[in-house]
Amino acid sequence: MVFRTVLPGLALLALAGAPHGADARPQPGPAEQRQEPRPPKLTPNRWVATVVTRITQAGETAEADAPGGSVTIRIRIGADGTLEGAAIEESSGVPALDDRALRAAKAASPFAPPPDKLLTLEGFTELSFAVEFAKSAGR
Numbered sequence: 005m006v007f008r009t010v011l012p013g014l015a016l017l018a019l020a021g022a023p024h025g026a027d028a029r030p031q032p033g034p035a036e037q038r039q040e041p042r043p044p045k046l047t048p049n050r051w052v053a054t055v056v057t058r059i060t061q062a063g064e065t066a067e068a069d070a071p072g073g074s075v076t077i078r079i080r081i082g083a084d085g086t087l088e089g090a091a092i093e094e095s096s097g098v099p100a101l102d103d104r105a106l107r108a109a110k111a112a113s114p115f116a117p118p119p120d121k122l123l124t125l126e127g128f129t130e131l132s133f134a135v136e137f138a139k140s141a142g143r
Contacts (some may be wrong), residue, residue, distance in 0.1 A: 063108030072139030
């Protein structure tokens, strides 16, 4: 019997404290008002393709008379997308082209954070890939 008496009293208290009309919707707090919608995370394949494309494009904006060819680089990217290291894995045989690839990797960073699936336990990812550069014509 006590249960029946307490429950109606609680229901009345809850109704008495509830706002009416347009004010009935809960108002967002300051933290909720400032949150920006997050862009969707990239799939691992799309993320890798984006990194390779950005580096290649950065290398295409090289100085006049830059050599063309292929060089394989290895890059290390942190969980926040920062470039933590870049090295030549397989030289093109042309030091200027190798330098061009390393400069392109640095110029293209920072990158979007890598997908969690690509991160090591230490919190980074490493990629190794060939970068193809067209020979730049003199101006």
